[in-house]
Amino acid sequence: MPEDESLPERIRRKKNQLSVSQQKVARYCLTNSQKAGTLAALRIAEELEVSESTVVRFAVKMGYRGFPDMQAAIRRAWESRAEEEQPVARGQIAGKAADSLRVDLNSLQQTIAALDLGRLAGAADALVKAQRIHVCGFRTSFSLAFLAEFHMRQVHRSVRLIDGVGGTQPDDVALIEPDDALLAFTFPVYDDRTIDTIERAVDVGAQTVVVTDSALAPLPIARQLHTLTVRHDSVTFFNSTVAATALLNALVVRMVELRTDAEPGFEERITDHFQQKRSPARDRP
Incomplete structure (x- = not known):
């Protein structure tokens, strides 16, 4: 060792x-x-x-x-x-709100320091090459899954959010195929629905990217499993999503790079597409 x-x-x-x-x-x-x-x-x-x-x-x-x-x-x-780490003056903001900001900053810095960029690149490559991307996350991770689906559908031809609305989660999970990929977010307390979805994806041979908190997450062992760990510390009852959101952003950026390598001009096209969607500001008196 x-x-x-x-x-x-x-x-x-x-x-x-x-x-x-x-x-x-x-x-x-x-x-x-x-x-x-x-x-x-x-x-x-x-x-x-x-x-x-x-x-x-x-x-x-x-x-x-x-x-x-x-x-x-x-x-x-x-x-x-x-x-x-750059020190933050305690006198600037007082109380638990300041502690929360410091914890989020530290979590982000520690996540960056520990991140394996090769593993991140491998996860992005698996997602780009998939026939279809399925995204899931429940409880406090649902916001991450929703954001991931929103961004990735601009980069990939087929992206589905598994949200479990109406009790359809088992049916949605059954649609995962070997040529697909799953992007899942799970943190303590690990939601059984997310773990079940990950196990289904691994069982059928789909590339599976999991963003979680540590090597102790209850995940299956498989060659096609790409695990990306981030800090999720918080000063109160909920998991912080700051570091996970930053990692998601980096994942999408890498996916855009891969698409642009394969299709020169892709990044410019998608940027123009978003700029055209913006409504012009109204003139004010």
Whole structure:
């Protein structure tokens, strides 16, 4: 195992070897990196209601010499990210609203730092080449799915939003074919409808792109599965969609690039198309 391999990368490779208790530790390290990098193993165990030995065994399972070695790696990772971040003056805005803005900014920066651009390019290529793109996301992820469908139908000849209105979700999922692609958004709490849709797409051999929070998402293992992880931290009850929206934008931009490579002038045509749709501003007295 490479010494410089990050903890998220190690978790992604070994997630299927983890016990239920070790998965709790893994999720804690991914979503509470500052606490994981400072608290004693016993304190982490108490918070997660697991044994201290489970925390220690998890560190060894990840390829570290022990818990202190893993903790030092976690600290180095978030200290490195902190150095790259531009500080926001606390006095500018007060209260939880300011905390929310800072968390969204940090989530976006951490997502960019950890993003595998090769994986992003592969996902865009799979979507562009598909006969038809199906898009799904439920609960707080529905806004992401709706936005994805809106943008991608300008770039691809056939895009469908699986929205489940009228209880049609099983029927919509049954329409996924091997030459199609699925773009799905799922975050904790992972909606069963999204997971069922992903499993159907994988079963029929369709290229499947999933935007989620970590390697611990309950996804099937398949060669045609493209997983893109983003941070979704929030200071309150809902998942933040800031980083996921930015990644979606990047995905669409790459799709436009691929279409333009194959059809010179495509980007100009689509830009002109949108500009012509804009209503001219009315003269005001």
